[in-house]
Amino acid sequence: MENPTTSKVVLLACGSFNPITNMHLRMFELARDHLEDTGQYSVIKGIISPVGDAYKKKGLIEASHRVEMARLATESSEWITVDSWESQQSDWVETSKVIRHHYEELLAREHNRDDVDTVKYTKKRRIEENYIASSLSPLSLCSDGPQLMLLCGADVLESFGIPNLWKQEDIAEIVGRYGLVCVTRSGSDPHKFINQSDDLWKYRKNIHVVHEWVTNDISATHVRRALRRGRSVRYLLPESVVRYVQEHSLYSAESEQKNADVVLAPFQKYSDASTKTES
Ligand SMILES: Nc1ncnc2c1ncn2[C@@H]1O[C@H](COP(=O)(O)OP(=O)(O)OP(=O)(O)O)[C@@H](O)[C@H]1O
Numbered sequence: 001m002e003n004p005t006t007s008k009v010v011l012l013a014c015g016s017f018n019p020i021t022n023m024h025l026r027m028f029e030l031a032r033d034h035l036e037d038t039g040q041y042s043v044i045k046g047i048i049s050p051v052g053d054a055y056k057k058k059g060l061i062e063a064s065h066r067v068e069m070a071r072l073a074t075e076s077s078e079w080i081t082v083d084s085w086e087s088q089q090s091d092w093v094e095t096s097k098v099i100r101h102h103y104e105e106l107l108a109r110e111h112n113r114d115d116v117d118t119v120k121y122t123k124k125r126r127i128e129e130n131y132i133a134s135s136l137s138p139l140s141l142c143s144d145g146p147q148l149m150l151l152c153g154a155d156v157l158e159s160f161g162i163p164n165l166w167k168q169e170d171i172a173e174i175v176g177r178y179g180l181v182c183v184t185r186s187g188s189d190p191h192k193f194i195n196q197s198d199d200l201w202k203y204r205k206n207i208h209v210v211h212e213w214v215t216n217d218i219s220a221t222h223v224r225r226a227l228r229r230g231r232s233v234r235y236l237l238p239e240s241v242v243r244y245v246q247e248h249s250l251y252s253a254e255s256e257q258k259n260a261d262v263v264l265a266p267f268q269k270y271s272d273a274s275t276k277t278e279s
């Protein structure tokens with residue numbers, strides 16, 4: 001039964017998912033529990049959007065494999081889905097544009113569901129077009145439509161502080177217009193980070209920090225390292241993903257060298273900072 005007093009939320013997670021791990025899936029469950037616990041939200045859908053090959057991050061294997069692994073991993077979930085739009089784009093797509101794309105999709109879906117009410121749709125589009133990024137309340141699609149929020153780990157939130165990695169207007173749009181749900185990772189302190197950033201502090205009401213009490217340090221980097229050393233990764237990844245990796249002989253010393261010679265990856269195009277890589 002729908003609760004009319006709660007706002008519906010769709011969670012969108014962008015990332016490499018190279019490969020998807022149990023922690024990526026846990027992140028969605030933790031975020032849903034946290035938001036629903038407030039009594040203000042009802043999370044209706046989760047979307048995993050693996051980045052395209054043009055991201056050129058070191059060790060990034062083909063998007064087709066990463067998308068397929070994410071599909072296998074979410075087969076048993078009733079609400080987490082995988083979307084391949086971002087992964088199919090020939091150029092790297094900045095996260096703000098990925099969110100915009102999904103927002104448009106939701107808007108179109110709401111419109112179809114409700115297409116007798118064209119006035120409401122047109123009015124909504126006008127508000128959208130005139131949107132001022134400095135607003136403190138994220139917009140939902142229409143009074144009863146879902147709100148789209150970006151879901152990420154604290155490392156991504158903290159990467160907002162890497163000089164020139166993210167455009168200031170993109171950060172304002174993501175946190176000001178849509179909203180962010182951030183799951184803590186060991187070694188991170190998102191509250192401190194928000195407190196120290198004037199830009200994020202301004203939008204603090206739109207940033208939901210989810211504390212993961214069972215510290216879980218699984219990272220895709222760790223999984224790839226174990227795989228190329230011939231170590232077991234069972235119970236770190238869903239069993240279907242472990243099987244897929246084995247069947248396709250993914251993640252070797254050779255695949256880890258992919259993009260190693262890329263001087264400036266697209267995500268670094270306005271960055272002078274180095275990102276997490278390892279040999
Ligand atoms: N253990 C974790 N705790 C909290 N968030 C996580 C964890 N692992 C991944 N995430 C989050 O999942 C999203 C997608 O992760 P992504 O695949 O891009 O990175 P990653 O798992 O850290 O991989 P890598 O180790 O290759 O950098 C990001 O928002 C990331 O912060």
Ligand SMILES: NC(=O)c1ccc[n+]([C@@H]2O[C@H](COP(=O)(O)O)[C@@H](O)[C@H]2O)c1
Nearest residue numbers: 014015016051094095096165166167267
């Ligand atoms: N300016 C931007 O929009 C920007 C910068 C860096 C990373 N990202 C995104 O953040 C995610 C992070 O992924 P990784 O941690 O695997 O690099 C990716 O989806 C990537 O596209 C976006």
